[in-house]
Amino acid sequence: MIAQPFDYSAPESVSEALALLGSRPDSRLLAGGQSLVPMMKLRLSTPAHLIDLTKIAELHYIVETNGSIRIGAMSTHRQIESSETLRQSCPLLAEAAGRIGDAQVRNMGTIGGSLSHADPAADYPAPLQALGAKVRLVSKGGERTLPIEEFLEDAFTTALTGAELLYEVIVPADPPGAGSAYLKLEQPASGFAVVGAAAQVAVQNGNFSLARLGLTGVGSKSYRARAVETALAGRPATPATIAEAAQQAAGGVEALSDIYAGADYRAHLARVCARRVLEAALARAK
Amino acid sequence: MKVQGDFLLPLDQQAAWNLLLDAGVLARAMPGCESLLPTGPDQYDMRMKIAVSSIRGLFGGQVRIEDKNPPASYRLVLQGEGKLGHLRGAGLLALSGEAESTRVRYDGEVQIGGLIASVGERMLDLTAKMMIRRFFGALEKEARAWTQAPAPSSGLPTGNVT
Numbered sequence: 200m201i202a203q204p205f206d207y208s209a210p211e212s213v214s215e216a217l218a219l220l221g222s223r224p225d226s227r228l229l230a231g232g233q234s235l236v237p238m239m240k241l242r243l244s245t246p247a248h249l250i251d252l253t254k255i256a257e258l259h260y261i262v263e264t265n266g267s268i269r270i271g272a273m274s275t276h277r278q279i280e281s282s283e284t285l286r287q288s289c290p291l292l293a294e295a296a297g298r299i300g301d302a303q304v305r306n307m308g309t310i311g312g313s314l315s316h317a318d319p320a321a322d323y324p325a326p327l328q329a330l331g332a333k334v335r336l337v338s339k340g341g342e343r344t345l346p347i348e349e350f351l352e353d354a355f356t357t358a359l360t361g362a363e364l365l366y367e368v369i370v371p372a373d374p375p376g377a378g379s380a381y382l383k384l385e386q387p388a389s390g391f392a393v394v395g396a397a398a399q400v401a402v403q404n405g406n407f408s409l410a411r412l413g414l415t416g417v418g419s420k421s422y423r424a425r426a427v428e429t430a431l432a433g434r435p436a437t438p439a440t441i442a443e444a445a446q447q448a449a450g451g452v453e454a455l456s457d458i459y460a461g462a463d464y465r466a467h468l469a470r471v472c473a474r475r476v477l478e479a480a481l482a483r484a485k
Numbered sequence: 486m487k488v489q490g491d492f493l494l495p496l497d498q499q500a501a502w503n504l505l506l507d508a509g510v511l512a513r514a515m516p517g518c519e520s521l522l523p524t525g526p527d528q529y530d531m532r533m534k535i536a537v538s539s540i541r542g543l544f545g546g547q548v549r550i551e552d553k554n555p556p557a558s559y560r561l562v563l564q565g566e567g568k569l570g571h572l573r574g575a576g577l578l579a580l581s582g583e584a585e586s587t588r589v590r591y592d593g594e595v596q597i598g599g600l601i602a603s604v605g606e607r608m609l610d611l612t613a614k615m616m617i618r619r620f621f622g623a624l625e626k627e628a629r630a631w632t633q634a635p636a637p638s639s640g641l642p643t644g645n646v647t
Contacts, residue, residue: 419618
């Protein structure tokens with residue numbers, strides 16, 4: 200099908216985009232179009248006005264400052280996957296970006312678009328939860344910065360108001376010696392994670408001095424598996440500790456169930472992926 | 486698709502029963518409900534605006550309350566239609582007292598068809614569960630408002646609710 204007719208604007212600055220967004224109801228921001236455009240072609244989404252953000256130069260950047268890496272919302276998955284800055288200072292995010300969809304999707308899709316769409320099986324939320332990332336939102340009236348856990352409220356639901364735009368994602372640079380890994384079991388047709396797990400660990404004197412785990416695809420929203428992190432903190436950095444802690448990866452989460460994976464199987468996958476990804480991250484820690 | 490679960494209302498069972506049959510409360514708690522107007526005893530016309538991700542659509546339909554067994558259970562039947570498709574659902578709500586609170590169990594079935602079904606099972610399932618969570622979350626808030634000012638509304642449904 201072809202999308203219903205709509206008006207199209209391609210502003211060149213964020214302030215112009217925000218003014219357009221406020222100027223008429225039923226406007227939608229268009230980032231890489233990898234979720235919105237298919238919905239429009241199915242005529243499930245019929246916005247009267249699209250505001251294309253691709254020409255806004257100020258939203259395309261990946262820079263490291265003061266121990267943080269700031270990623271402009273219009274950075275594509277491919278740019279994140281191949282960014283030298285990220286590969287050096289936050290390889291977990293680059294690794295996860297490289298697992299999104301296929302090459303065509305990665306060339307078009309953006310981190311800002313993906314997060315604003317808030318698919319609970321998307322790849323980014325797992326590493327961003329594990330890293331304790333933040334997002335900066337801007338509107339005509341001002342701006343605010345939220346932890347990723349507060350930004351992603353529910354399936355397809357974010358803290359964004361209709362007048363806001365996601366400007367950038369902020370992730371901390373890895374502490375020295377940290378190791379990280381992203382692992383997912385994917386739906387073969389869509390590439391979406393049935394379960395995706397991201398871990399970051401560091402070891403001091405044989406014990407875990409840092410252990411973080413983010414999961415996506417398991418429940419209706421991504422989450423940090425704090426019970427697993429607590430069970431690892433300060434304990435010997437061994438496969439036995441990991442195996443025991445990983446048992447709590449799906450604790451307290453109502454696992455999703457669909458034709459591909461029932462709730463029990465999904466919870467099981469969460470525990471298995473948690474164990475494997477923690478082992479992989481440990482193997483990379485120095 | 487099956488929907489099943491339970492939630493806790495901070496009210497005794499009789500008050501919880503009254504809350505769950507108060508059209509004004511239901512209209513405020515149902516996500517996207519724009520109006521809920523009585524057409525007969527325990528029957529209402531409903532207008533709902535669905536807004537999930539980039540999908541926006543208006544649904545019109547009916548809500549019926551059947552098999553009332555106060556203050557223990559009733560069946561909620563709803564059907565709706567819009568440009569995006571149609572939906573039919575029915576489920577049993579069962580109340581049981583639990584200390585000062587009331588546990589409400591729901592068990593039902595929802596069928597969704599038409600254009601919207603093309604988004605696939607995964608998204609429909611997620612969306613249905615999210616709307617149920619929002620509904621019960623809102624009911625909990627309503628219940629807390631009742632415990633603070635225990636003056637149930639007249640039971641007369643409101644016209645337009647935002």
